Amino acid sequence: MRPALLPAAPAAKDVPNYRVRVRILSVQGKAPAPTQQFDFSLTGNPQGARFSGPAWSNWIPSTRAGIDQILATYNNANNPFWQVTTGLSVTPVAVAPFPSVKLQVQSAIEGGEVSTTPAELFGPTVGLILWQSADKKIHIDTYTGHGRRVYDQALKAAFLPENQRPKKILFGERYIGSDNDVLSWHEGIKRLCGIGFNTLHPVPAALTSTVRAAGIRKIWGAVYNPPGYAFNFTPQRHTEFVKFVQDQIAPQLASGWTKEEIGFWVTSDEPGWYYPARYDEFNKDPAALAAFHSYLRARGLTPAALGKSDWNQVELIGRQQYRDLPSRRLFYWSNRFLPWASARFFGEVAKAYEEVIRPKVPVLVNFNNFMGLAYQPGPVGNNNQGSNPNAAMGQHDWLEFGRERGTTAIATEDWFGDDMAPQWSFYASRLRAASELGQVGMGALVIPRVSGQRPAGMAQKLLA
Structure with missing residues (x-):
């Protein structure tokens, strides 16, 4: 049974138009040169954008066809709640392998809120989510921003002081990150540690230090x-x-x-x-x-x-x-x-x-x-x-x-x-x-x- 305060999954007509832009803060710890180029795209819009240096990119808007497409894909098609997950991609041009990229993501609902959230990438993708709160207001943010605004508040009362967390019994959990943002992984895993989990299913190799920093000391498979x-x-x-x-x-x-x-x-x-x-x-x-x-x-x-x-x-x-x-x-x-x-x-x-x-x-x-x-x-x-x-x-x-x-x-x-x-x-x-x-x-x-x-x-x- 769905809890009464959680609204049902949205129809495409109920999902508002939105737009997103990004700004690069650093690449491998250094500010980008004014001429360094990046490709930026938004899921559901075939028209990407190329931008240069540390300035904000152009806004990329959603499309109605793109929203239809997104709602038909996993996990939106399987989610009974008013949430729409999507994403964006940022890639340095002519750079391989993918470097560490710090950026800001600004997302805006048409006629509604604007969110600005940092990201630290080990790959090109940043998760983006629209959700409806109990007051029927629709919000937009990255997965990192959503975690800070929703999960931190929801789990606050359940967090255990570090000296009270389980030590002798192994409590295993799996964190399934859906983007390449180190912040969303680190903060999500840290929340699991806060409610008592101490053993984690393996995550991508690039995130081992992130997992350790969040408080995990053992892994399970x-x-x-x-x-x-x-x-x-x-x-x-x-x-x-x-x-x-x-x-x-x-x-x-x-x-x-x-x-x-x-x-x-x-x-x-x-x-x-x-x-x-x-x-x-x-x-x-x-x-x-x-x-x-x-x-x-x-x-x-x-x-x-x-x-x-x-x-x-x-x-x-x-x-x-x-x-x-x-x-x-x-x-x-x-x-x-x-x-x-x-x-x-x-x-x-x-x-x-x-x-x-x-x-x-x-x-x-x-x-x-x-x-x-x-x-x-x-x-x-x-x-x-x-x-x-x-x-x-x-x-x-x-x-x-x-x-x-x-x-x-x-x-x-x-x-x-x-x-x-x-x-x-x-x-x-x-x-x-x-x-x-x-x-x-x-x-x-x-x-x-x-x-x-x-x-x-x-x-x-x-x-x-």
Whole structure:
């Protein structure tokens, strides 16, 4: 539900005309020469401008066609609030690579306010935003100016004194900057630090010093899945995992961060798998079948106990393929094997992270809300074989995952509102129990976008 004070997204006819101009203050720390030239353009207007030296450029106006174009693009097309994001570009002529450029940006609503805001560029773009306040007045400014005028005020009461900010628990966040203005990045990240975040997802290499200056001391990273997704039986998998981790962290090391400054890494998001596709895949893979047979032997099982005359006949089966006690036993162990094998797989990936980065580095596998249900029969989720009588979905048994040391920080996420905040007490209890079985840590992915209905909703989730 949209809060009552936030107006709905604007139609094109409700977006006023506006205009923008810029003035260069310095290039690489030196005032521009009177003859030094710059190209200036405004998104949505194909007519750019070239200007010289430290004087103001000519004004570039918006166009109605340009406003239509801007409203149809991301993220305006997905934003339910009265905000219009756009931008401008300033480029020194015949200069490469892009130098550090300090400038002023002056933006004006037709018949309305004029804003003048500084920018410090490491690339050509400056974000520009129009927004409507609760009094229906329309404003315009750069992203930096908007942050100073809106977010600084909104977050003022939530800022923590530096000596009260978290030190022992890592709170990670991601700052997605949308322009090349150092000021908007630095001040945005500083706001995150002010409300308690201390670990940041990597940003462009040119901004490492900016991130450090804002107060961030550690970084975190994430990938959707490691090589193999949820299973890997190849003999060379350890070498593959090590190279995968090295490739993951190489850009951060090149950006000036050290291995000791890597706070944590999310190595898989919501892993799960579908049956009967996995049965078919494993039954055709000699390495997977060999692992399955070894798993069964370690539990004292024989082909005869599973209704077969030798191991060559023992394959994974689904819920409509057993007819008697031995085949029922084979069905049970088929579907215990997969989550176990996946837990072992993720454990090997975690060991590769520890080998490359450092022992016990927090490596998270995000379970989502499956709550440790290792097997869900029927056409669950997006199974493309949902009509198959053996259709089902498999996930990890959280406690088994912990027992097998599937990772070094067992974690899940939430996608529920503040009315269900106590659910985190249940999640935390299960995660803690699983982490104790493997003598590892635990983590949580708390989703802000589904919170905010109650003043203490996020706090209640975090405190659990």
